[in-house]
Amino acid sequence: MTTLDSRPVATEVKDNYLTFTRGLLSWIFTLDHKRIGVMYLFAVLGSFFVGGVMALLVRTKLLFPGKVEWMTADEYNKAFTLHGAIMVFLVIVPSIPAALGNFILPIMLGAKDVAFPRLNLFSFYLWVVGAICAVYSLMAGGFDTGWTFYTPYSTQYGAGGTIPVLVGVFILGFSSIFTGVNFIVTIHKLRPPGMTWFRMPLFLWALYATAIIQILATPVLGITVALLVIERAFNIGIFDPSMGGDPVLFQHFFWFYSHPAVYIMILPGMGIISELIAVHSHRHIFGYRFIAFSSVAIAIFSFLVWGHHMFTSGQSPLMNVLFSAITFSVAIPSAVKVFNWLATLYKGSIAFNTPMLYALSFMFLFTIGGLTGIPLAVLSTDIHLHDTYFVVAHFHYVMMGSALIAMIGGLHHWWPKMFGVMYNEFWGRIACALVFIGFNMTFFTQFMLGSQGMPRRYYMYQPEFQMYHHISTGGSYIMALGFLITAIYLIHSLFAGKKAPANPWGGASLEWQCTSPPPHDNFSTTPRVGDCYDFSSVRWDEKQQGYVIDTEAHVAAASSGKGH
Amino acid sequence: MLNMIPTLLSQATNDPALAAGQPVTPKTFWLPEGASTIAPEIDWIFNFINYINYFFFVLVIGIMLVFMWKYRQRGREVYARGPNHHTMLELGWTIIPTIIVVFIFFIGFKGFIIAKTVPDNAYQIDVTAAKWYWKFKYPNGATSDDLYVPAGRPVKLVMRSEDVLHSFYIRDFRVKQDVVPGRYTSLWFQADNPTEGEDFHHIFCTEFCGTGHSDMNRKVFVLPESDFDSWVVEQGRWLDKVTDKDLWWKAGPQLYRACASCHTLDGSVGTGPSWGNYDGTGDVWERTKAGSTHKIDGGKNLGDIIGSGKEYETPEGYLRESILNPGKHLVDPYGNVMPTFKGQLSDRGIQALIDMMKNLDKFNKDGTVKPDAIPNAGGAAGAAK
Numbered sequence: 001m002t003t004l005d006s007r008p009v010a011t012e013v014k015d016n017y018l019t020f021t022r023g024l025l026s027w028i029f030t031l032d033h034k035r036i037g038v039m040y041l042f043a044v045l046g047s048f049f050v051g052g053v054m055a056l057l058v059r060t061k062l063l064f065p066g067k068v069e070w071m072t073a074d075e076y077n078k079a080f081t082l083h084g085a086i087m088v089f090l091v092i093v094p095s096i097p098a099a100l101g102n103f104i105l106p107i108m109l110g111a112k113d114v115a116f117p118r119l120n121l122f123s124f125y126l127w128v129v130g131a132i133c134a135v136y137s138l139m140a141g142g143f144d145t146g147w148t149f150y151t152p153y154s155t156q157y158g159a160g161g162t163i164p165v166l167v168g169v170f171i172l173g174f175s176s177i178f179t180g181v182n183f184i185v186t187i188h189k190l191r192p193p194g195m196t197w198f199r200m201p202l203f204l205w206a207l208y209a210t211a212i213i214q215i216l217a218t219p220v221l222g223i224t225v226a227l228l229v230i231e232r233a234f235n236i237g238i239f240d241p242s243m244g245g246d247p248v249l250f251q252h253f254f255w256f257y258s259h260p261a262v263y264i265m266i267l268p269g270m271g272i273i274s275e276l277i278a279v280h281s282h283r284h285i286f287g288y289r290f291i292a293f294s295s296v297a298i299a300i301f302s303f304l305v306w307g308h309h310m311f312t313s314g315q316s317p318l319m320n321v322l323f324s325a326i327t328f329s330v331a332i333p334s335a336v337k338v339f340n341w342l343a344t345l346y347k348g349s350i351a352f353n354t355p356m357l358y359a360l361s362f363m364f365l366f367t368i369g370g371l372t373g374i375p376l377a378v379l380s381t382d383i384h385l386h387d388t389y390f391v392v393a394h395f396h397y398v399m400m401g402s403a404l405i406a407m408i409g410g411l412h413h414w415w416p417k418m419f420g421v422m423y424n425e426f427w428g429r430i431a432c433a434l435v436f437i438g439f440n441m442t443f444f445t446q447f448m449l450g451s452q453g454m455p456r457r458y459y460m461y462q463p464e465f466q467m468y469h470h471i472s473t474g475g476s477y478i479m480a481l482g483f484l485i486t487a488i489y490l491i492h493s494l495f496a497g498k499k500a501p502a503n504p505w506g507g508a509s510l511e512w513q514c515t516s517p518p519p520h521d522n523f524s525t526t527p528r529v530g531d532c533y534d535f536s537s538v539r540w541d542e543k544q545q546g547y548v549i550d551t552e553a554h555v556a557a558a559s560s561g562k563g564h
Numbered sequence: 565m566l567n568m569i570p571t572l573l574s575q576a577t578n579d580p581a582l583a584a585g586q587p588v589t590p591k592t593f594w595l596p597e598g599a600s601t602i603a604p605e606i607d608w609i610f611n612f613i614n615y616i617n618y619f620f621f622v623l624v625i626g627i628m629l630v631f632m633w634k635y636r637q638r639g640r641e642v643y644a645r646g647p648n649h650h651t652m653l654e655l656g657w658t659i660i661p662t663i664i665v666v667f668i669f670f671i672g673f674k675g676f677i678i679a680k681t682v683p684d685n686a687y688q689i690d691v692t693a694a695k696w697y698w699k700f701k702y703p704n705g706a707t708s709d710d711l712y713v714p715a716g717r718p719v720k721l722v723m724r725s726e727d728v729l730h731s732f733y734i735r736d737f738r739v740k741q742d743v744v745p746g747r748y749t750s751l752w753f754q755a756d757n758p759t760e761g762e763d764f765h766h767i768f769c770t771e772f773c774g775t776g777h778s779d780m781n782r783k784v785f786v787l788p789e790s791d792f793d794s795w796v797v798e799q800g801r802w803l804d805k806v807t808d809k810d811l812w813w814k815a816g817p818q819l820y821r822a823c824a825s826c827h828t829l830d831g832s833v834g835t836g837p838s839w840g841n842y843d844g845t846g847d848v849w850e851r852t853k854a855g856s857t858h859k860i861d862g863g864k865n866l867g868d869i870i871g872s873g874k875e876y877e878t879p880e881g882y883l884r885e886s887i888l889n890p891g892k893h894l895v896d897p898y899g900n901v902m903p904t905f906k907g908q909l910s911d912r913g914i915q916a917l918i919d920m921m922k923n924l925d926k927f928n929k930d931g932t933v934k935p936d937a938i939p940n941a942g943g944a945a946g947a948a949k
Contacts, residue, residue, distance in 0.1 A: 073778070145772075151729075152745060153728040153773060282644045286648060288648070289649070314741070317676070320676070321673060340654075343647075343653070348631070348646060349644040350636050350637055377672075380674075384606055384740065453735030457772045462766070538643065
């Protein structure tokens with residue numbers, strides 16, 4: 001990471017956060033939210049690479065319906081478990097809040113840092129310790145329980161690395177909680193004068209709603225994995241019926257966290273999309289309050305629907321009926337957001353920059369992901385579809401096609417801000433197209449696989465499914481190529497990228513009003529706040545090759561109510 | 565809503581979907597063939613939701629594409645004016661989807677109640693799941709590895725697991741239920757059309773259960789009711805089908821399971837004397853054949869009653885008596901606690917047990933046959949010769 005300091009661009013600007021202090025130690029002990037965000041970013045992207053390699057291994061095995069020489073059933077089980085656990089706990093949960101959120105949130109607020117910088121650094125090192133536990137578990141025999149750790153398999157059987165990875169998940173949970181605490185306090189206490197709740201960028205509403213879930217749900221995950229470790233290590237019967245426990249109780253505990261966790265993953269993504277669509281359409285976001293409140297509504301409803309993961313578990317039919325009914329309540333705020341984004345495109349001036357292409361991909365993929373949730377929420381059809389590839393396809397459309405695509409869109413949106421360089425726009429668009437095509441090939445076929453009855457987590461399968469698996473695996477290779485190109489041009493831009501202007505896209509929120517990359521303290525004086533979706537005072541500046549904002553007019557428009 | 569459940573239940577039992585003679589619905593782009601009476605109901609809901617989804621997908625993506633084209637950025641013009649909000653529009657796209665999903669919930673709910681309401685005359689089959697096989701047990705005690713069911717009759721499966729979670733799934737019947745250790749779960753279905761010849765429906769395990777998870781699939785054969793009745797009787801006579809030379813390892817261990825709770829194989833103390841060597845007179849066959857000093861009847865030795873001219877001409881005769889009339893001779897110091905197996909065990913069954921005793925060295929201590937001792941399976945193939 002220190003190599004960043006040698007970029008020619010950084011030497012031109014005296015005081016930016018990358019050059020403010022130098023040396024490895026200045027990164028290891030940094031309290032700067034931007035550096036912590038960058039460290040998170042590279043850690044998360046590194047984990048994404050490992051999780052992605054696991055996915056490719058799984059997909060490659062599935063080219064063949066029978067046994068293969070080079071991968072046993074146990075190795076396959078470990079590969080998909082590792083893929084799921086890494087992607088959930090090390091990648092998607094921390095990706096947007098901890099990496100992008102850490103960097104952008106205080107700047108969007110015009111603050112110098114988050115409320116508790118030391119806690120912020122601590123949460124990063126908790127993430128590192130959690131990741132080390134996961135690596136250690138691989139050396140201790142790996143784990144093959146699926147990322148859901150269902151009992152009694154996980155307590156009575158399961159490979160030797162199960163306890164270390166559970167300890168890792170426990171620690172990662174605290175990393176997530178501390179980030180949530182930090183963000184809630186920061187948003188409450190560090191907003192600049194003039195930034196009322198309804199003047200906040202929608203990304204911050206989304207991060208705020210996410211932080212509430214992180215704080216309220218994650219402790220339950222911690223308790224649950226702690227109980228699992230106790231049962232496995234000391235043979236105390238909590239979930240195992242042979243010792244008087246109840247395996248369905250584990251599922252309740254697990255999904256009480258893991259369903260809200262789905263929204264920990266998708267809500268920040270939705271926040272990014274609100275920013276991307278407004279900025280790249282150069283047009284005021286449509287239905288600000290409905291989008292803001294729908295984030296809060298999703299956060300609340302997310303706690304009431306966990307039982308829809310358990311329609312076939314043996315829980316009572318009455319519970320199934322109640323959970324099915326409540327589940328539909330989550331569909332409404334999600335639909336409201338999509339309609340509002342659509343309406344934001346209306347009469348916009350849409351620039352098809354790479355971040356916007358990702359945002360439009362998100363709309364396409366999230367629409368499919370959301371709609372295919374309906375037959376899974378409906379009781380009678382879920383009985384057929386539960387634990388088949390239909391579920392796999394559905395949650396990949398939501399977790400990857402939506403949450404992760406939003407994260408990559410946000411990364412491209414804020415990359416010039418984070419590192420002060422522009423990436424190659426041409427290759428950005430090519431890569432986005434490859435990812436989009438590859439993604440749909442990979443996962444749309446899995447809807448058919450699932451509704452035709454192919455169960456998930458299968459090492460071998462009926463030959464009738466092979467054609468779908470071939471298309472799916474082919475798609476995953478195309479997607480991998482897209483991500484590879486992305487990695488290449490992003491890394492290339494760090495060394496040889498064109499210098500980024502302060503405001504390359506024409507945004508009006510505060511992060512575009514400091515230099516790229518931002519100075520150590522973000523703002524030398526507390527910035528004045530207008531309506532962050534009022535683009536009437538934003539103009540293209542030929543000399544800077546970027547946009548400039550007339551702050552006086554911008555603030556005046558907001559206080560006169562014209563911007564709204 | 566809850567007080568509607570009884571109404572729906574009564575409707576469910578009169579539902580036309582349950583009428584006999586449902587034809588098998590063919591495989592479509594989305595769904596596999598539907599071979600149970602509830603499949604048409606579930607398929608109808610699935611397809612109905614699909615059409616709603618197609619509509620909304622085309623609507624959203626269509627509008628998106630039109631806007632993308634119409635409102636693409638031209639030149640460097642930046643600021644675009646458009647409405648910021650529209651309350652009626654917002655309320656409209658909140659309320660209309662709400663009405664649609666409430667409706668979808670109710671049709672799904674109704675289908676679920678039908679799928680959950682077991683008809684009174686259901687034929688019960690007990691299912692045991694274990695890593696990594698299914699075992700089916702019929703009311704007459706017959707067992708099978710694949711599932712055989714009568715056509716045109718509701719079948720209820722009562723399921724338990726011996727180890728971890730499993731999930732029982734017959735995709736062509738649209739039924740699925742987790743099988744949970746420590747409790748019984750159940751599901752039911754009715755298949756009206758017999759499977760032809762080699763045809764069958766797949767059973768898949770759909771809850772991850774370890775190494776052999778994807779091997780845990782079996783077949784369902786639907787037989788015409790009269791064929792099924794004779795099949796299940798035949799299956800109950802499994803013992804007759806085992807050839808004489810295979811009795812010792814195919815039938816013996818199966819029958820021994822009933823003995824195992826009292827008679828160990830490793831010489832350790834149980835409710836009854838171990839079949840293994842526990843007093844230095846050899847295992848059960850050796851000590852009986854040798855007419856050994858093994859003490860019975862408060863002082864006599866086995867040797868006093870077995871042998872030519874004595875009470876039992878052959879050791880087999882003594883063992884047979886001990887199974888059918890266990891109280892006649894009591895091994896010291898055991899009391900008279902064993903029930904008689906008269907009427908429960910045929911002569912052929914007794915033969916199987918005695919054959920097993922004769923080959924006790926080829927068994928593991930848990931009563932399973934050692935793999936390398938199985939005839940024609942390699943290893944000590946000569947065992948049965």
